[in-house]
Amino acid sequence: MKIVLKNVNLLHPEQKINEKGKDILLINGVINNIGSLSKEDLADAKVFDFSGKYVVPGFFDMHVHLREPGREDEETVVKGCNAAANGGITGIACMPNTEPAIDSAEVVEFIKKQAAGHLVDVNVIAAATLGRKGEIISPMAELREAGVVGFSDDGAAIKTSAILKRALEYSMMYNLPIIEHCEDEALAGGAMNEGVNSTMLGLPPIPSIAEDLIVMRDIIIGEYTGGKVHIAHISTKRAVEMVREAKKKGIRITAETTPHHFTLTDDAVKTYDTNTKMNPPLRTQKDVNEILTGLKDGTIDCIASDHAPHSPEEKEVEFDHAPNGITGIETEIGLALSELVHKKILSLDELINKLSINPRKILNLPIPKFEEGQPANFTILDIEEIWTVDLSKSKSKSKNSPFDKRLLTGRPIAVMNNGKMFYEDKFADL
Amino acid sequence: MPLSSKHLLGLQGVPREDIQLILDTATTFREVLERPIKRVPTLQGKTIVNLFYENSTRTRISFELAEKRLSADAINFAVSSSSVSKGETFKDTMKNIEAMKVDMVVVRHFAAGAPHFLTKICNANIINAGDGIHEHPTQGLLDMYSIREKMRKLEGLKVCIVGDIAHSRVALSNIFGLKTMGAEVSVCGPLTMIPRYIEELGVKVIHNIDEAIQENDVLNVLRIQLERKAREYFPSIREYARYFGITEERLEKNGKEVLILHPGPINRGVEISSGVADGLNQIILQQVTNGVAIRMAVLYLLGTLK
Numbered sequence: 001m002k003i004v005l006k007n008v009n010l011l012h013p014e015q016k017i018n019e020k021g022k023d024i025l026l027i028n029g030v031i032n033n034i035g036s037l038s039k040e041d042l043a044d045a046k047v048f049d050f051s052g053k054y055v056v057p058g059f060f061d062m063h064v065h066l067r068e069p070g071r072e073d074e075e076t077v078v079k080g081c082n083a084a085a086n087g088g089i090t091g092i093a094c095m096p097n098t099e100p101a102i103d104s105a106e107v108v109e110f111i112k113k114q115a116a117g118h119l120v121d122v123n124v125i126a127a128a129t130l131g132r133k134g135e136i137i138s139p140m141a142e143l144r145e146a147g148v149v150g151f152s153d154d155g156a157a158i159k160t161s162a163i164l165k166r167a168l169e170y171s172m173m174y175n176l177p178i179i180e181h182c183e184d185e186a187l188a189g190g191a192m193n194e195g196v197n198s199t200m201l202g203l204p205p206i207p208s209i210a211e212d213l214i215v216m217r218d219i220i221i222g223e224y225t226g227g228k229v230h231i232a233h234i235s236t237k238r239a240v241e242m243v244r245e246a247k248k249k250g251i252r253i254t255a256e257t258t259p260h261h262f263t264l265t266d267d268a269v270k271t272y273d274t275n276t277k278m279n280p281p282l283r284t285q286k287d288v289n290e291i292l293t294g295l296k297d298g299t300i301d302c303i304a305s306d307h308a309p310h311s312p313e314e315k316e317v318e319f320d321h322a323p324n325g326i327t328g329i330e331t332e333i334g335l336a337l338s339e340l341v342h343k344k345i346l347s348l349d350e351l352i353n354k355l356s357i358n359p360r361k362i363l364n365l366p367i368p369k370f371e372e373g374q375p376a377n378f379t380i381l382d383i384e385e386i387w388t389v390d391l392s393k394s395k396s397k398s399k400n401s402p403f404d405k406r407l408l409t410g411r412p413i414a415v416m417n418n419g420k421m422f423y424e425d426k427f428a429d430l
Numbered sequence: 431m432p433l434s435s436k437h438l439l440g441l442q443g444v445p446r447e448d449i450q451l452i453l454d455t456a457t458t459f460r461e462v463l464e465r466p467i468k469r470v471p472t473l474q475g476k477t478i479v480n481l482f483y484e485n486s487t488r489t490r491i492s493f494e495l496a497e498k499r500l501s502a503d504a505i506n507f508a509v510s511s512s513s514v515s516k517g518e519t520f521k522d523t524m525k526n527i528e529a530m531k532v533d534m535v536v537v538r539h540f541a542a543g544a545p546h547f548l549t550k551i552c553n554a555n556i557i558n559a560g561d562g563i564h565e566h567p568t569q570g571l572l573d574m575y576s577i578r579e580k581m582r583k584l585e586g587l588k589v590c591i592v593g594d595i596a597h598s599r600v601a602l603s604n605i606f607g608l609k610t611m612g613a614e615v616s617v618c619g620p621l622t623m624i625p626r627y628i629e630e631l632g633v634k635v636i637h638n639i640d641e642a643i644q645e646n647d648v649l650n651v652l653r654i655q656l657e658r659k660a661r662e663y664f665p666s667i668r669e670y671a672r673y674f675g676i677t678e679e680r681l682e683k684n685g686k687e688v689l690i691l692h693p694g695p696i697n698r699g700v701e702i703s704s705g706v707a708d709g710l711n712q713i714i715l716q717q718v719t720n721g722v723a724i725r726m727a728v729l730y731l732l733g734t735l736k
Contacts, residue, residue, distance in 0.1 A: 196627040200442065202542035202564025202602060205626075272543030316521055318541030320562065 001430055002027050002045035003421075004037065008055045008380070012370050013349040014357045024055065024376075029419035029430035031374050048423075050380060050413075056352050057368040058090030058377040058417050061329055062359040063154075063179075063232055063256060063304035066092075066122075067397075068114060069107065070099025075309040075397045077114035077122060080329070083307070083396035084120045085422040087330035088379045088412020091121035093363060096132065097155040103127040103138045105146035112147060119420040119427060123149045123363060128167045128178055134159025137167050144174045149363040152179035154232060157214045159185070161221060168227025177228040177254070177362055182214035182239065183280065191320055193266045193281040201269060203319060206281055208236040215239040219246045222253055230362055231255040233306050235280035237290035244299040254362050255294075256302040259328060259335035260402070262291050268402060274315045274322035275402040278308070292345050301358040303351075305332045309398030327401045330394055335403070337383055337410030348383065376430065380414040387411050433731050437556040439545050440565035441607040449610060453575050455727035456720070462499070463723055473502035473733045476533045481524075482508045482559070483539040488694060488718065489559050489569075493536050496725035502733070505532075520544065521551055528552040534733060537561070555732045560599050569693055570603025572724040574611060576717045577648055580689055585612035590642045592674065593652030593701055594623040594663070600693045604650055605633055618642035619674060622663040639674050643684040650691040651676055654701050671700050678705040691717060 005024040010017050025033040025041050033041065061084065067075035077094075084092050094111065096102035102111070108124050115122035126143040128151040130136045140151060151171055157180055158164040167178050187210035192198050194205030215231060219242060222229035234240060234255045246253045260278065265285050268276040276282060294300040308325025315322050336355065340346040346354070356379070360367050368377035391404040414423035419430050433448050441449070462470055478497045482490055490506065497504035507527065520539075527535070534555040537545050542562030549556050560566040578584050589608055595601045595617045608615050609632055616634035617624060624635055636642045642649065654670060655661075664670045676690065690702070690712040698704045706712060 194626055196630040199625040199627050200602070200631065202562050202599060204563075207626075272546045313519060316519070318520055318539065318547060319543045320541040 003430060004042055004045040004047045005055060005380070006047055006049045007051040008053055010034070010370060011054050011056050011348060011352060013352050014057070014367055015370055017370055018349070026376050026430060029376055029416070031370065031372055031376055033372060034370065053413060054348065054381040054383060055378050056381060057356045057370070057379070058415060059088055059333065059355045059379045059412070060091040060359045061089045061305050061307070061332065062093040062302060062363060064092040064094050064307045064329060065097065065309065065325070066094040066111070067098065067309055069110060073397070074311050077111055078118065079395065079397045080307070081115060081118045081120040081122065083327070083329050083394060085415050085427070086395045088333040088381070088415055089120065089329060090377050090379060090415050090417040091123065091360070091365070093123040093125050093149060095125055095154045096127040096152060101127045101132045103130050103132070105142050108143060108146040108148055119415065119417050119422055121417065123365065125150045125152050125154070125179060127151065128153045128158055129163060132156070134163055137163065137170055140170050140174065140176070144176060148176070149365065150177045150179050150230070152181065152232070154179065154181045156185065157181055157183055161217060164218065165221050165225055168221060168225040168229065172225065172227045175228065175364060177230040179230045179232050180214065180218050181232050182211045182218065184210045184213045187213070191277060192269050193283050195266055195284055197266045197269060201272070203269070208238065208283060208287070211236045211280055212238040212242070215242050219243070219251060219253060223249070223251045226252065229253045233258050233261060233280055233304070234291070234294070234300060235261045235283050235287060237287045240290045240294040240299055244294065244297070247299060254301045255299065256304040256359070257291050257295065257300050258304060258306045259332045259339070260326060262288060262295065263335055263339050264402065272319045273402060274317065274319055275326055275400050277319060277322050277324055278306070278326055279324035295340065295354065296345055301354065301362065303332065303336055303354045304359065305329045307396070309396055310400045311398060315400045325400070327394065327396050327398055330396065331389055331401060331403045331408070333381070333412045334387070334389070334408035334410060337381070338408045341383065342409050375419070376416045378416045379412050381410065382413050383410040385409070385411050432735055436732060436735055437545070437549055438567050438728055438732065439549070439556065439558050441567045441570045441603045441610070442565065444607070444610065446610050449571070449574070449607060452571055452724065452727050452731060453578060455731060456575050456723040459726040459730070460720065460723040463719065469499050469501060471501045472730050473497070473500040476502040476733050477531065478502045478504050478534040478536060478729065479527055479532045480504065480506045481527065481535055481537045482506070483537070483544070484560070486538050486560070489538060492718070492721045493559060493725050495722050496729055499722070500726055500729055502729070520547070524548055524552055528554060534729065557728060557732065563597050563599055565603045566599040567603050568721070568725050568728055569600050570607040571728070572717055572721040573604055573650060573691055573693070574607050575720050575724055576691060576713050577689065579716070579720065580713055581647065584608065587613045587648060588616070588646040589613050589648040589650060590616045590618050590636065590646040591650045591652060592618045592639070592642060592676065594654055595619055595628065595652070596623045596625045596663070597655060598652050600652060605631055616642065616646065620664050620670070639676070639680065640684055643681065643686060643688055646688060648689045648691065649676065651702050653693065653695060654697055656697060656700070667700055675701055675703065676706050677703040678709065681706065681711070687711060689713065694718065
């Protein structure tokens with residue numbers, strides 16, 4: 001099929017493309033021509049007038065919980081991918097804390113099979129240790145052969161320094177990152193950030209140093225081994241500062257943060273809304289400010305949602321009993337545009353780096369190119385549209401987000417990848 | 431003037447006028463409690479459920495008595511924590527109770543915010559009878575009532591809360607309520623039992639019990655919860671008693687009159703010596719009596735809101 005995207009702005013920081021008012025001709029999902037289209041090109045093509053909209057390399061979310069296998073009542077691979085497409089994401093990496101954990105080639109293959117043929121590319125992060133128990137490292141070579149792009153015991157940090165050292169040494173052979181959920185087990189276990197709000201709300205606190213200590217450990221062991229450490233969902237001021245210093249010293253470390261950690265503070269917990277309970281917890285304004293600085297100065301490489309679906313029966317309970325996590329894959333682009341681009345923390349170029357280029361680099365994945373002959377892997381953005389989040393329209397199986405009814409500026413309007421398009425709430429073949 | 435909220439979830443943010451109204455109303459009911467017939471028909475026809483997710487004797491009895499003395503129909507619903515694991519959620523339990531057409535719910539729960547959660551899922555008036563380590567507003571109110579009864583004022587008084595502040599729901603309610611009423615509030619205890627950032631609530635932190643006695647008009651001595659996790663926060667009971675316990679010798683040494691409160695149940699010889707617990711400066715049993723009057727006042731004011 002011939003498709004023309006008319007009058008779009010092309011933006012691709014990696015290729016140094018920044019062009020306004022171009023047309024793109026796609027034939028069967030492959031870029032045929034960019035720029036100067038003749039009358040014949042347009043003749044039998046389906047034309048989408050995207051005047052003023054931005055076409056950018058498809059966004060990538062490197063921290064998603066798909067819950068399959070194990071908790072298909074909360075999310076499935078397909079539903080999670082549908083939500084990703086609706087959120088303007090063309091590729092994801094899914095986390096291994098499923099039941100069973102992703103620690104064998106069979107589970108990787110199962111997930112890949114579920115995702116086959118979808119618009120959204122599903123990349124698998126495998127457990128760093130068997131059963132995420134922190135005792136024996138997972139069969140990393142075999143897992144890599146099955147296609148995994150990184151390792152993590154997400155939900156918790158790798159249990160001991162000795163195992164982390166071993167995991168880094170082993171994964172280094174394949175240049176794959178160890179993605180760390182940084183939290184000291186002995187200091188963990190609370191329900192919200194330790195601060196004046198936890199004191200006032202009477203909720204068991206998690207001190208920020210629980211995160212800082214493990215970030216410190218990981219930097220030191222990362223430097224010692226030379227392995228690739230990636231800090232997941234960084235949330236504290238001190239952790240950002242330590243990563244900044246480590247990068248200056250040339251240590252191989254990268255970091256991501258989430259939209260909720262750059263948007264909300266622990267003030268949001270005051271309603272006891274369990275959709276403000278996540279791990280790491282929402283922190284203070286000081287932490288948010290440092291995260292914004294870290295995003296701006298490049299300390300924080302990526303933005304990832306930590307999309308964590310939970311069933312209503314699990315979330316509609318007392319705060320102490322509710323599980324951690326919120327859905328986020330459908331609101332992350334809107335939040336990033338509203339909170340970062342429109343508030344002049346990041347340029348649109350910088351945002352594309354954090355949401356498309358950098359995560360793929362960290363996971364050694366190819367970066368979509370804007371060139372003739374390349375498959376179309378696009379996110380199309382309307383950066384000015386003002387819209388209201390409506391969870392009832394979410395494509396995810398779960399609706400546990402604190403952002404329902406929030407007013408945002410800027411949204412993804414379409415995505416294209418794998419010969420498919422998602423636009424106006426529908427999937428179509430290109 | 432009626433109360434400004436249909437629930438009593440905590441004393442944080444409760445306006446001064448509301449606290450004043452509750453304390454003044456309690457004075458009336460306090461007088462009722464001295465009558466030969468201690469019952470008024472005020473809440474006749476109202477149904478109140480005491481929903482207790484945690485063991486409690488005195489608070490439950492106090493509420494139950496208050497309800498009966500107001501002629502309300504009182505129902506006790508004690509849920510052992512094991513039934514949580516049996517499967518019925520808190521929400522479903524509450525929905526079932528509400529379906530039986532109750533007007534007010536008095537809830538004690540081990541999870542902070544549980545009463546707030548109830549206000550979102552049902553229409554009854556919700557009264558917090560203690561949620562986790564968050565608040566216990568009627569205790570705060572009865573403490574203030576008892577102090578005011580004895581000292582004739584709250585404004586300008588110096589009150590120190592002594593003990594395990596971090597694991598106490600009484601401390602926060604006292605802090606919020608007393609500060610609203612113009613008292614100066616401090617806390618005293620081992621630093622492991624003082625929550626971080628409590629100074630941000632406008633509270634002074636004292637680590638020396640003698641200093642606390644010297645500086646204050648009132649000591650509200652909290653129970654050291656020997657049965658809880660709190661036990662891990664200090665080295666030994668002996669050490670606690672020696673350095674933070676209120677004893678006659680200590681009071682004598684400081685040569686200063688202070689009013690002693692204790693929300694009970696007391697651990698004699700731990701946070702308070704028998705001599706002090708039975709001595710002239712304490713009002714521990716008055717607090718218990720006043721508790722019924724305060725709970726009558728709260729139930730009456732909320733139950734008759736239009």
